[in-house]
Amino acid sequence: MSKQWTTGWYLLGSNNGEGDARLIAAAPDLKALAVALDNFWTADFPGGPDAPIDANGHFRLSDDTTALWRQCRAAIAKAEGRQ
Numbered sequence: 001m002s003k004q005w006t007t008g009w010y011l012l013g014s015n016n017g018e019g020d021a022r023l024i025a026a027a028p029d030l031k032a033l034a035v036a037l038d039n040f041w042t043a044d045f046p047g048g049p050d051a052p053i054d055a056n057g058h059f060r061l062s063d064d065t066t067a068l069w070r071q072c073r074a075a076i077a078k079a080e081g082r083q
Contacts, residue, residue, distance in 0.1 A: 031079045034072045041069050049073070 049069035
């Protein structure tokens with residue numbers, strides 16, 4: 001395995017050390033974005049992505065938005081070590 005030193009991280013066997021380093025550097029911002037989206041949606045849909053109606057009695061989210069919200073929550077859980 002090759003070893004590369006990039007911005008303080010050893011990346012073993014990586015062919016794209018610079019890209020990996022950029023992704024690592026962006027991770028806190030990406031997590032903050034996911035949390036902000038989750039909070040935004042939760043304000044109107046306190047029951048989460050699978051709630052049948054929102055806090056104002058409107059119909060549920062579109063299937064695409066529901067899937068995106070689930071992915072968002074899964075990414076947050078992964079970043080926090082819960083998945």
